[in-house]
Amino acid sequence: MKKELYHLPFPLLPHPKSPSSNVIRLTSTVAIHSEIKRCNLLISRLCQNGKIDNARKVFDEIPDRDSGLWTTMISGYLKCGMIREARKLFDRLDAKKNVVTWTAMVNWYIRHNQIKEAERLFYEMPVRNVVSWNTMIDGYARNGLTQQALYLFRRMPERNVVSWNTLITTLVQCGRVDDAQRLFDQMKERDVVSWTTMVAGFSKNGRVEDARALFDRMPDRNVVSWNAMITGYAQNGRLDEALDLFQRMPERNMPSWNTMITGFIQNGELNRAEKLFCEMPVKNVITWTAMMTGYVQHGLSEEALKAFSKMLAADGLKPNTGTFVTVLGACSDLAGLTQGQQIHQMISKTNFQDSTCVVSALINMYSKCGELRMARKMFDHGLLRQRDLISWNGMIAAYAHHGYGKEAINLFKEMQELGVPANDVTFVGLLTACSHTGLVQEGLKYFDEILKNRSIQLRENHYACLIDLCGRAGRLKEAFNIIEGLGEEASLTVWGALLAGCNVHGNADIGKLVAEKILKIDPQNAGTYSLLSNMYASAGKWKEAANVRTKMKDKGLKKQPGCSWIEVGNSVQVFVVGDKSHFQYELLGHLLDDLHTKMKKAREMPPRNMLESGDIYQGRDIVAIGGLGKHILKSVVIEVSDPADMASKSNKVQVTMSTSEEHVLAVVGEVHLGGASE
Structure with a gap:
């Protein structure tokens, strides 16, 4: 195979220290000095095209390399993800490094969540400029280290508008809007980013009026500023004001439309979202995914799959992680195994097959479609990287869903042996598994573990699972006393779990008490009347059953049909x-x-x-x-x-x-x- 030759825009002669067989040769030291910029450009282009080895050959043949060439070569390695080679070159004794070289290394470590190493390099820098300081402050901000970011900001010898904007963004993201506003007020010079950051910060923290007041004061607005204010209204349920602003925009971009569509969907206004979706001149994958998500959330999973097919037919649009997760969720809701398998086949031809989120969605889809073996296969072999907690929880929930309590417990034990920490969702799956398979003692043991484990927050779902466990086992009085002990914290979900247990065991007496509790919380709950009537009928209490049905009719309530x-x-x-x-x-x-x-x-x-x-x-x-x-x-x-x-x-x-x-x-x-x- 022939080696690829690279022709420099000037003649090259052998370097004294390089083998005469080398492809690239230098004419003289004087020549390379005169053409140093061209060499730098060539190395940069080779790196951009992924030909990093050839770039290194050019770099090694240059006898008198300045700091610019060192920076270009090191940056090339960093862009290709070759940190070892970059660091090895950076640490060489003959390396000529300037502030740009140091900052590039610091920035790489920050982008790859190695904040300690970035911090160490930053403090080793012989000279720092405002970009170096801003980079490190941004690194602290990205890692939630607000105090360190503030400390560094105060120590800066000079600041520019980026410095102020970075810190204001940091404070806004952690909810310290008042502190952010104080900094904003201290700024001698503000740009559109400064104003927009504060508008978004107020909106995110529910202070829409403050956001609008600031928005109206803005000397200059761009499309991002308008989108920030529209998002603020939409996120806080003020859709009419959001739409009014949207219609008044001097220009709209794709995020403008997507913000409005998402806002309507999140606030249950699916019809208005559809109308805007149809009016949208050009749609991207985010738009389509938002609509699919809306359909799934409103129980229209068939429509979601139809939208997915239409998106695929559109030119140049390819699904992303969110798209696949959403349509797999639609298949799960419909138990559409055939569609799910087709989508799985599509995923296998993309890089998304390695995505933990997508694989977890596949596990859920196969589980809901009754293909438990395939779900386990995806769990065991579908995750090329280390399984995360979502995957473990998904597989435990799958076993629980199908009544494989012991398998769920064994998987949990395996998870513990590997040192994967459980969370509240894990225990919901375990309690459900115990409930569905009659493992009462095991379920009580796991509930006790939740009480003892301070790192796990006890939630409504845990109590609902506990009550369901006792209810299925016929321990109805015990379950009733547990809920009574909760006082006002007892929710509709928890009482509903006990009512289901009363229905299963035909206990109309306790069922009546439970129904009264539910109807006190939700007087229009038709399902409660229906279950209570069924319990009376099962016990042969036809008069009581008829009375319940009469009350239901008088209130104009109708149970949603199966x-x-x-x-x-x-x-x-x-x-x-x-x-x-x-x-x-x-x-x-x-x-x-x-x-x-x-x-x-x-x-x-x-x-x-x-x-x-x-x-x-x-x-x-x-x-x-x-x-x-x-x-x-x-x-x-x-x-x-x-x-x-x-x-x-x-x-x-x-x-x-x-x-x-x-x-x-x-x-x-x-x-x-x-x-x-x-």
Whole structure:
């Protein structure tokens, strides 16, 4: 293979100390002095093109290198991420370093979170200029070391507007807006960055009026200033004022539109966000991802996937980390295994396959779609780098979700052995796992660990899991007393967990007390009335059940009907309780009755009045039934034959059932389409 030759814009002769076979030669010391700038430019270009070895050859052949050449070569190594080579060159005794060289090294260590080494080099600098001081102050700011940044700022022999802006930004980011304002008032010279930083700082800390007053005083505004004020209004829920300012902008850029769209979405105004999205002349990946996120947050995951397809069809737009995480979340909500697998295939062709966030989203997607083995495979092999806490928590939650309590506990023990510190989310997963598998003592032990561990904040979810654990185990009085002990801190979620336990065990007496507590907090909670009525009916207290239904009717409350959807091939069919429009409705009803009889014989079936017809999906391998408020099937893959052609091949179907309350899972065995079972 031929070596690549580089031709300098002047003739080169051998250097006394270099082998005569070298490609690059120097004419004379005088010549190199006269062409030093050209050599510097050549080295810089070679570094920019990634040809760092050739750049080093040019550098080594120059006999009398000035500080500019040393700085260019060292900076080239730094830009290529070759810190060892850069530091080795920097530490050479014959190295000619100037303030730019030193500052470049300090800046590299700061950018790579090595603040101690950056600090050491800074204090070793023989000469510092204002850029050096600003770089170190910025380094402290990036690492949250506000006091050190202030100390250095006060010691500066001279300051420029960048020095002031850097420190003001630091104070704003840590919530010290009043201190930032005092510095701002002391500035002799302010630029648009100074004003915009303060506007953003006031807005971020909820002081929108102060932000607007400052914005109106600004002598000059650019598009960033306008965006900062619009963001302030949007973040504080003042959307009409944000929109008014947006419409008055002399010019808008992409962030202007994205800020408004995101603001509408965050404040639940999805329709207004959609309208603005359609009006937007040019969209980028951030715009599309924001809309997808909005759809997912509002339960419109199908729309999110449609938007994803449209984005891919747009010229030059490629998904980023946020996009993949969002659409995988949509697949999780829909239990859309096929779409999830297609997106996974797309991810495998990009660098995002190494992203911890993306891999964690894949683990969650496969878990929610019933592919627990694939979820574990992603956990074990999908993370090329070290697993972070999010990944561990995701896998523990996956086991908990599917009722694999012991596996979740074993994974937690493995996590502890590797020295990965747990957080509050970890213990939510553990408590859920114990609850779903009846491991009461283990669950109580982990709750006790939370109480003893001061580094973990006890949250509402922990109490809800504890109550759910006791409720499933039938320890209803004990659970009731625990919640009573919380006093006013007892939330709707915690009481709701106990009501679910009362429903499972048919305890209408405690259920009534719990329902009263819930309705005191939320008088319009239709689900509570419905569950209480069901409990009375299960206990044979028909009069009480009727009274509850009457109260519910008088208040004009309607419980949100249960909803199920089934994916066959690329088609998703949705079922809603009470909807008889499906073309297979009669067949499904017959199958439900048949399964009801079989399960009742096996003593696995609750009273008939607890179920709603239509919540059934049959298959050759597995059958699942979901009922109103009591039974729920999250996701399971089954084999279903086409009813139109009994001789046709079986198709893999992804089934997901969902109701407003998520409790017990009921799964039974083999049934053939048409009702006959083997």
